[in-house]
Amino acid sequence: MRHIEKTEPPEEFVDFCKTPDVCFESLSGKPKRALRKRLLEDQGYICCYCGCRIADDEHTKIEHIKCQDRYGSLSLEFSNMLAACDGGEHDRSNRVRPLHQCHCDAKKGNDDIPVSPLDNSIEGLLTYFEDGTVVGTGVGKELVQTLGLNVAYLVSRRKSIITEFLDDEPDDLEAELHWLKSMHDGEFEEFCFVLEQYVAMMLANQKELVAAV
Numbered sequence: 001m002r003h004i005e006k007t008e009p010p011e012e013f014v015d016f017c018k019t020p021d022v023c024f025e026s027l028s029g030k031p032k033r034a035l036r037k038r039l040l041e042d043q044g045y046i047c048c049y050c051g052c053r054i055a056d057d058e059h060t061k062i063e064h065i066k067c068q069d070r071y072g073s074l075s076l077e078f079s080n081m082l083a084a085c086d087g088g089e090h091d092r093s094n095r096v097r098p099l100h101q102c103h104c105d106a107k108k109g110n111d112d113i114p115v116s117p118l119d120n121s122i123e124g125l126l127t128y129f130e131d132g133t134v135v136g137t138g139v140g141k142e143l144v145q146t147l148g149l150n151v152a153y154l155v156s157r158r159k160s161i162i163t164e165f166l167d168d169e170p171d172d173l174e175a176e177l178h179w180l181k182s183m184h185d186g187e188f189e190e191f192c193f194v195l196e197q198y199v200a201m202m203l204a205n206q207k208e209l210v211a212a213v
């Protein structure tokens, strides 16, 4: 999970919120599209939780960190919103998947998460492994559970990204790390934080080796 730094809500959305008696359900058309675009831009077009690619279309969900059902007063709060993938809630035949196979917002539902991607500490709470699994430290354990971050689909995506990287390992790991930490044409690489952690670990190992010589 990558730490997200939010910018400002778009004007169309701010104007909509000034209309009396509006709620999230009544948000549609231009203000909703502008909001989704801003969330995507802030996140470099990757899901706030799993890091898969998300696009400016109806498959991308506007996720409420604190759910609308229990925190109604935050339903139009920009700082409570993120852009998330659809969490695999439907299979290829459009059948609804059982909850234990879903991830991200679709798995989280009305549950709370102990810490969100807006928190600076988020990146130190999850460790990604070469086999594609992720392990949480402290409250990170709850994050993994609540968001279904170890569902088979995500494990296999992360594993293949690490495998591809190792098959074509770049010579300059520092440059690679810098590349992964930056947006390119407004987008982060899919699952960039997984590789980022992996490359940082390889660099640390290299330095240790050099120091030992």
Ligand SMILES: [Zn+2]
Pocket (backbone or CB within 6 Å): 047, 048, 049, 050, 051, 052, 084, 085, 086, 087, 103, 104, 105
């Ligand atoms: Zn996701």
